[in-house]
Amino acid sequence: MVDPWNDPDAKPLISFQNVTKSFGSFLAVDNLSLDIFEKEFFALLGPSGCGKTTLLRMLAGFEAPTSGSILLANRDITPIPPNKRTVNMMFQSYALFPHLSVYDNIAFGLRRQKMPKAQLASRVDEMLTLTRLERFANRRPHQISGGQRQRVALARSLAKAPKLLLLDEPMGALDKKLRQETQFELVDIQEKTGTTFVIVTHDQEEAMTVATRVGVMNEGQLVQVEAPDVIYENPNSTYVASFLGQINLIEGRATPTASGIDLVWAEGQPRLHCKTDVVFSSGQRCHLAIRPEKIMIHAEEPESRNKVCGTVLDIAYLGNISTYHVELISGHVIKAQTTNDRRISRRSFTWDDSVWLSWTDTAAVALAN
Amino acid sequence: MGRFFLIATPYFWLLALFLVPFFIVFKISLSDPDIAIPPYVPNLNWNEGWPGLSDFLTQLDFENFGFLLTDDLYWKAYLSSLRIAVLSTFLTLLVGFPIAYGMARAEPRWRPTLLLLIILPFWTSFLIRVYAWIGILSTEGYLNQVLQFTRIIESPLTVLNTPTAVYIGIIYTYLPFMVLPIYASLERMDLSLLEAAEDLGCSRISAFWLITVPLARAGIIAGCFLVFIPVLGEIVIPSLLGGSDTLMIGKVLWEEFFNNRDWPLASAVAVVLLIVLIIPIILFQRNELKQREAEGS
Ligand SMILES: Nc1ncnc2c1ncn2[C@@H]1O[C@H](COP(=O)(O)OP(=O)(O)O)[C@@H](O)[C@H]1O
Ligand SMILES: [Mg+2]
Numbered sequence: 001m002v003d004p005w006n007d008p009d010a011k012p013l014i015s016f017q018n019v020t021k022s023f024g025s026f027l028a029v030d031n032l033s034l035d036i037f038e039k040e041f042f043a044l045l046g047p048s049g050c051g052k053t054t055l056l057r058m059l060a061g062f063e064a065p066t067s068g069s070i071l072l073a074n075r076d077i078t079p080i081p082p083n084k085r086t087v088n089m090m091f092q093s094y095a096l097f098p099h100l101s102v103y104d105n106i107a108f109g110l111r112r113q114k115m116p117k118a119q120l121a122s123r124v125d126e127m128l129t130l131t132r133l134e135r136f137a138n139r140r141p142h143q144i145s146g147g148q149r150q151r152v153a154l155a156r157s158l159a160k161a162p163k164l165l166l167l168d169e170p171m172g173a174l175d176k177k178l179r180q181e182t183q184f185e186l187v188d189i190q191e192k193t194g195t196t197f198v199i200v201t202h203d204q205e206e207a208m209t210v211a212t213r214v215g216v217m218n219e220g221q222l223v224q225v226e227a228p229d230v231i232y233e234n235p236n237s238t239y240v241a242s243f244l245g246q247i248n249l250i251e252g253r254a255t256p257t258a259s260g261i262d263l264v265w266a267e268g269q270p271r272l273h274c275k276t277d278v279v280f281s282s283g284q285r286c287h288l289a290i291r292p293e294k295i296m297i298h299a300e301e302p303e304s305r306n307k308v309c310g311t312v313l314d315i316a317y318l319g320n321i322s323t324y325h326v327e328l329i330s331g332h333v334i335k336a337q338t339t340n341d342r343r344i345s346r347r348s349f350t351w352d353d354s355v356w357l358s359w360t361d362t363a364a365v366a367l368a369n
Numbered sequence: 370m371g372r373f374f375l376i377a378t379p380y381f382w383l384l385a386l387f388l389v390p391f392f393i394v395f396k397i398s399l400s401d402p403d404i405a406i407p408p409y410v411p412n413l414n415w416n417e418g419w420p421g422l423s424d425f426l427t428q429l430d431f432e433n434f435g436f437l438l439t440d441d442l443y444w445k446a447y448l449s450s451l452r453i454a455v456l457s458t459f460l461t462l463l464v465g466f467p468i469a470y471g472m473a474r475a476e477p478r479w480r481p482t483l484l485l486l487i488i489l490p491f492w493t494s495f496l497i498r499v500y501a502w503i504g505i506l507s508t509e510g511y512l513n514q515v516l517q518f519t520r521i522i523e524s525p526l527t528v529l530n531t532p533t534a535v536y537i538g539i540i541y542t543y544l545p546f547m548v549l550p551i552y553a554s555l556e557r558m559d560l561s562l563l564e565a566a567e568d569l570g571c572s573r574i575s576a577f578w579l580i581t582v583p584l585a586r587a588g589i590i591a592g593c594f595l596v597f598i599p600v601l602g603e604i605v606i607p608s609l610l611g612g613s614d615t616l617m618i619g620k621v622l623w624e625e626f627f628n629n630r631d632w633p634l635a636s637a638v639a640v641v642l643l644i645v646l647i648i649p650i651i652l653f654q655r656n657e658l659k660q661r662e663a664e665g666s
Contacts, residue, residue: 062564082567095565099583109569160569 003227004037005213011074013038013196014059014164019068021054021220028054030220031068041190041197043207045243046217052200053092055217056166059198060089072164083112088162092169094153096141102152103128103137109160127155130189147178154186158193167199171206183209204244208232216240238367241289246323248295248334250288254280254366261366263288266330273305276366287367292323294363295336297355299348304358308334312353324349326357391643398636399429409632433637443621443638447645450618453532454601457539461596462589464540465547469588470581472548473555480556487545487552499538499609506534506610530612538606539596546595554588555581590653597649602642618642 004010012035021029028051036042044052057063058070061082069076077085088109097105106127110120128134131151136144141152150170157165170186171179187210190197201207207214208228215225216239224236235241238249250272252265260275263286274288301307313333314325317340324336336357340347349355400409411428414421437443472483490498505511506529513525528534558581566576582589604619611617618638625635 060564060568062567082564083570083572087568089565089568091561091565093559093561095559095561097562097565097580099586108566112570112575156569 003212004040005035010037012036012071013040013073014198015071015074016055017069017071019055019058019065019070021051021058021063022066027220029058029065032220032222034215034222034225036196036198038196039194041187041199041210041212043211043214044198044200044217045204045207045214046202047243048202050217051220052202052217053168056089056168056198056200059164060087060166061085086163087166088157088160088164089166090153090157090168090170092172094141094149094173096149096152096156098141101138101140102133102144105141105152106156106159108156113160123159127159130158130192131155146173147182150174150182154189158189158195161193162195164196164198167197169200169202171201171203179206180209186210208244216243234365235289235367237369238287238289241287241365241367246292246335246337248288248290248292250290250332250334250364252286252288254284254286255282256280260361261286263366266328266332269308269328269330272364273361274364274366275361278366278368280366280368284368288364289367290359290364292335292337293321295334295357295359297324297326297336297338297349297357299353299355301356302358305361306363307356307358309354309356310334312349312351312355315349315351322347324355326355391640394636395640396429397632398433398634398640399431400633401428401432402631402633407632408630433634434641436634437637437641443618446616446618446621447641449616450601450603451645453535453539453607453615453617454597454603457536457543457600458593458597460536461540461543461547462593465544465592466551466585466589468544469548469551469555469585472552473558484552487548490545495542496605499542499605502534502538502541502610503529506537529610530614532611532615534610534612535607535615538610539600539603542606543596543600547592550591550595551585551588554585558584594650594653598646601646 004012014034014036016032016034019029019032020027030051032055044055046052054063058065059072061077061080064078069078071077072085072087097108100108103124107120107124110123115123125134128137131154133148133151133155136148136152141149144152150173154167154170157167167186171182174182183206186197186199190210199207199210208231211228213225214228214231216223216231218239224231224240226234231240232244235244241247242249250263250265252263252272254261254263255271256279257273260273261280263272263274265272265288272288280286296302296304301309308328310326310328312324313327316323316325319340321337321339324338326334326336328334334357397409400411402408403410411425413425417424468487472480472487475483503510507513508525508527508529510529512528513522516522517525528537562580562584563573563576566580567573571579602619602622603617604623607615607617607620608623622635622638622642625631625638629635
């Protein structure tokens, strides 16, 4: 099956067309175009203040674009008020009605569309079951836990079976363990209901876990929109590379070779080799981006085309893995990761040990900007 | 021990400032008027011991309460007071809610100033402010001057010494008591609740009735009680602005007390007034309790 975003004939469910939103002279969203397809679980990822919430609020109808248009199922929704859109939103603060029970919160939207009583009751029960809240139906929001409140907010926004569900940092208020559980639940619910989800997050792990595609934003613009593995393995810029997970960025000047480039990067250090399809001119400024887990660490000089030598400056022990910070003679610090498949007392390297680092020609990504 | 005092303090307060004075007034209401100091009999003489006490008790009776029923002035005054209190509470709510709403939705940096403006009238004596309304509402007053100058009316309106003047005075005086609790409850409200309501299919207007009003309910009820209770026994405003044909129980109480010097009858009027006030308070509390139980779990 072809992913819809790679299929030129696929019709998007949502289409942002050159959308700009300014608050006074401040550009919160800057000439942004984006297609999102049916049944997608699309994650908007970016640092705080980059315009993610503003983008969602334009989809929900709480903000109007300053220019450009937003299409939902091929219809321009810009003039449609929020209460007439087939879009529902789960708010960052949950925005549960404190004077209504869990049941009435979930039934709120259905009552507004005058759904017949019997049908309403069965729909609310269905939502309660889906989010495992049956036992809490009669409680008020302040009488349940944070995780339960989050599920009420989800059930309430799903109850009307919207074409599109918007989630603004839905797990921001949960602790890490609960967040991970909830992420899987969310994916499960998305698959069960077949609703298109657009989720906003500033947590890259969350985006990677739940999304079919991730859009990385910076200062009101989309920097890269790809599937999570592509974003992680083939970032298109140093910004995306350093936003997702840990990465080593080595700056230098490129020399084109038959299959890629060689990088001249520091005095007294050997050239680094990298396979790439990107064309660099001779002497062009270039970054090599290498994930720490793709760098091997050795006691003796290894057989490899890319190798450097240094001393262990620091070890970050994370239980399952350790990150070694290795300082080269040139002053660069390179991070290398190993899995801790032995007990810590039998670890091979320790502080101030002299070590070799190596990686393959395909491990690094060459970035022009 | 410290805990005991903490819990006992409000009860002590209630005892000293409400129950003891109430029993003194209640005792006087069971006495008979007399030309003496104090102007009623019997007086309890502590020196005579038990016989004195029983003699004192046998002289007390409910005659004054009976008298309240024989003269229709009293129940008419009670009813008229109730009617004025209910209507003016409603009117004050009608005026006060939009003010509180506007304040709560104003930019945060303006709110302290607006709050100050609401409280500002308290810095002038209540009596002087009510007198000032005579100058505004009288036939030659500012109101008529302005209306005639702008040719909206030809001949002056008679407002002073009518029930309208009383309502104006009450709304003006008690407005802060309505505005402040409603403002407090509206200001706390999370505005994303309204967006959530809209998102789920509400129009702006129905979001107001379904979300804003229920969340301001506690403030509305508190404001209504803070206006209703003092207005029921109000005396200054009807005396100064209402003229002779505005009948209110507070005025009757005043006349019995100072003009007729009939302390026992005046006390009986006061006791009945208190009972009239306690009934809605109890009803209100029972309603609250029921609601909390219904929410239960
Ligand atoms: N109503 C508004 N008025 C003025 N500035 C706003 C408003 N809403 C958002 N902004 C600004 O727009 C930028 C993007 O905001 P937002 O979309 O909430 O960011 P994010 O959700 O990515 O953290 C922020 O710098 C914020 O200060
Ligand atoms: Mg946000």
